[in-house]
Amino acid sequence: MRIALFSDIHANLPALEAFFADVDSRDVDAIYCLGDLVGYNIWPNEVVRAISKRKIPTIAGNYDFGIGRGIADCGCAYKTDAEKANGHVSITYTNEIVGDEERRYLRTLPAHIKVEFQLNNDQLNLLMVHGSPRKNNEYLFEDREEKSMLRIMNEAGADIMCFGHTHKPYHRIIAEEKASGINYKHAINIGSVGKPKDGDPRGGYVVLSINEHSSVLTKDSISVEFIRFEYDVAKAAKAIEDSLLPDAYAESLRRGV
Numbered sequence: 001m002r003i004a005l006f007s008d009i010h011a012n013l014p015a016l017e018a019f020f021a022d023v024d025s026r027d028v029d030a031i032y033c034l035g036d037l038v039g040y041n042i043w044p045n046e047v048v049r050a051i052s053k054r055k056i057p058t059i060a061g062n063y064d065f066g067i068g069r070g071i072a073d074c075g076c077a078y079k080t081d082a083e084k085a086n087g088h089v090s091i092t093y094t095n096e097i098v099g100d101e102e103r104r105y106l107r108t109l110p111a112h113i114k115v116e117f118q119l120n121n122d123q124l125n126l127l128m129v130h131g132s133p134r135k136n137n138e139y140l141f142e143d144r145e146e147k148s149m150l151r152i153m154n155e156a157g158a159d160i161m162c163f164g165h166t167h168k169p170y171h172r173i174i175a176e177e178k179a180s181g182i183n184y185k186h187a188i189n190i191g192s193v194g195k196p197k198d199g200d201p202r203g204g205y206v207v208l209s210i211n212e213h214s215s216v217l218t219k220d221s222i223s224v225e226f227i228r229f230e231y232d233v234a235k236a237a238k239a240i241e242d243s244l245l246p247d248a249y250a251e252s253l254r255r256g257v
Contacts (some may be wrong), residue, residue: 002027005128005190006205007034007164008061009051011094012194012253013043015203016050018231019193026227028207032113034164035061035130038098038106039074040090040195040249042239048102060109061130061165062137067094068106075137086246093244111136114157122215126208127158131165140189142170150174153185159216160186162208167197169204171224183216188224194236201256202228 004023009016023031033056038044044067051058060068062075074091078084098106112133117124132138133156140149140163149172153161169191176183191204198204209223237250 001029001210003126003208003210004028004031004205005034005162005188005208006031006193007130007190008036008167008192009033009047009194010036010039010063010192011041011044011047012231012236013041013046013050014232014236015194016047018229019203019205020050020054022227022229023205026207031056032128032162033058034128034162034190035059035109035136036063036164037061038067039063039094040240040245041236042097042243042245044094044097045099045102048098048105052105057113058109059113059128059130060106060111060136063091063094064106064109065136066091067098068103068109070095070103075135077137077139082248086248089244089246090249112156117210117214119210119212119214122217124159124210124214124216125157126160126162126210127153127156129156129161129163131163133158133161137165139166140187141166142168142172142189146174149187150176150185153187158185159183160188160208160222162188162190162206164190164192167192167195169198169206169226171226173219175219181217184219185216186222186224191226195253196256197252199256200228201233201254203231204228
């Protein structure tokens with residue numbers, strides 16, 4: 001089974017449309033969205049409607065949670081006063097332009113999606129979250145201590161955990177010693193469709209492949225493909241500059257930071 005997972009569109013309609021064109025050209029069996037449909041660009045309504053129209057199972061990102069409830073807090077960890085000021089403009093702007101139906105949709109999104117596989121009498125649990133199983137705005141960066149990552153996954157009952165929020169893709173395989181042998185867990189950050197922060201301005205997503213032999217007992221029994229695609233960055237950046245949003249967000253799109 002080939003599963004496409006995408007996240008962190010952040011109201012970037014040109015990027016979402018390019019993602020759909022790319023994923024539609026690939027042989028995938030299911031598509032899941034891991035949240036943050038809105039914020040930082042001018043198309044929150046169009047993005048929500050496009051994902052809703054396709055009936056894509058979607059979880060709530062931290063930005064979706066705030067906008068869904070009409071509150072002026074996205075739960076974002078801004079580091080500087082300038083970032084906080086820009087963030088206030090963004091969430092205020094998004095709250096002003098988002099439609100009633102779109103807000104209601106965001107408010108109904110689940111926090112997590114769990115898919116349980118039964119393969120060769122082995123159970124394999126795939127957990128999809130936005131930030132972490134504990135909080136939708138917790139950042140799980142690649143340098144997270146292995147013991148901490150393993151504890152988070154075990155507490156959530158996850159063998160494979162897919163998430164976004166940091167906008168920086170990676171795949172970590174964590175070996176856990178058990179009485180019966182070594183189990184392998186997979187922590188997968190799927191990157192960002194509409195606001196990458198890894199120095200590559202192209203949109204990104206993941207295709208996860210699980211087959212009939214996949215097992216926690218076999219290190220390489222699942223496949224993770226990181227896909228990057230081109231989109232009209234100039235159009236998305238200009239839309240920001242022509243709006244009330246801070247120009248810094250346009251530059252972030254151009255540089256992929």
